[in-house]
Amino acid sequence: PPLRIDVVTIFPEYLEPLRAALLGRAVERGLLGIGVHDLRDWTHDVHRAVDDAPYGGGPGMVMKPQVWGEALDDVCGEHTRLVVPTPAGRPFTQQTAREYATERHLVFACGRYEGIDQRVLTDAARRMPVDEVSIGDFVLVGGEVAVLAMVEAVARLLPGVLGNPVSAEQDSFSDGLLEGPSYTRPEVWRDLAVPPVLRSGNHARIDRWRRDESLTRTFHRRPDLLERLPEGSLDKHDREV
Numbered sequence: 746p747p748l749r750i751d752v753v754t755i756f757p758e759y760l761e762p763l764r765a766a767l768l769g770r771a772v773e774r775g776l777l778g779i780g781v782h783d784l785r786d787w788t789h790d791v792h793r794a795v796d797d798a799p800y801g802g803g804p805g806m807v808m809k810p811q812v813w814g815e816a817l818d819d820v821c822g823e824h825t826r827l828v829v830p831t832p833a834g835r836p837f838t839q840q841t842a843r844e845y846a847t848e849r850h851l852v853f854a855c856g857r858y859e860g861i862d863q864r865v866l867t868d869a870a871r872r873m874p875v876d877e878v879s880i881g882d883f884v885l886v887g888g889e890v891a892v893l894a895m896v897e898a899v900a901r902l903l904p905g906v907l908g909n910p911v912s913a914e915q916d917s918f919s920d921g922l923l924e925g926p927s928y929t930r931p932e933v934w935r936d937l938a939v940p941p942v943l944r945s946g947n948h949a950r951i952d953r954w955r956r957d958e959s960l961t962r963t964f965h966r967r968p969d970l971l972e973r974l975p976e977g978s979l980d981k982h983d984r985e986v
């Protein structure tokens with residue numbers, strides 16, 4: 746059965762982009778299921794309160810455990826992995842996306858304010874795997890944008906979602922290096938010419954040139970990725986680049 750994704754948020758409209766374009770069509774074609782739920786549907790008070798002041802003081806508000814507990818009781822099932830975006834999370838990487846693409850059911854809990862009462866995650870972890878994940882070392886206002894990014898990264902790995910599956914394999918991060926530059930017509934644009942090797946038809950030379958571009962770009966922009974390459978990833982020529 747296709748992967749099912751549910752998102753719980755106080756701003757369901759923030760997740761509308763999941764209904765558009767490539768992802769929207771994949772849902773229409775039954776390649777994955779997406780449900781978006783308004784957290785306030787699980788409130789019982791007239792003000793539909795989802796937040797309260799933090800114990801111990803400090804700025805901002807914290808999301809109430811009771812409301813989240815009831816929402817997750819309804820939305821999560823026996824095959825659910827709960828994913829909670831947070832600045833304090835483990836890094837979400839392409840490897841994480843690959844793992845999530847093999848799951849049966851992902852529930853994304855979108856926090857706002859200063860976050861969700863920690864007991865919600867502690868309680869959920871009694872029944873299901875719970876991942877607190879960060880999409881990068883920058884601070885957002887809530888989890889919704891992080892969920893949009895993660896859902897897109899996961900969905901594109903699902904069979905049939907991308908037009909040309911090959912490009913998912915030659916991912917920026919599949920050989921551990923950054924993608925090099927890309928070019929298309931015209932051959933000269935604002936007096937800038939396409940690198941002649943790409944028009945040579947010599948595919949061995951083209952592949953070597955592209956790999957050299959990837960190595961150079963990775964060395965300059967993400968030297969950390971070069972440290973983490975598996976042994977033997979770089980041949981003698983690579984090292985000379």
Ligand SMILES: Nc1cc(-c2ccc3ccn(Cc4ccccc4)c3c2)n[nH]1
Pocket residue numbers: 830831832855856857858859860878879880881882883884885886887888889891
């Ligand atoms: N990678 C990443 C994730 C987030 C994120 C995710 C969920 C929430 C829920 C509330 N906030 C605001 C917040 C700001 C600072 C400290 C604590 C909470 C969130 C931020 N920011 N950056």
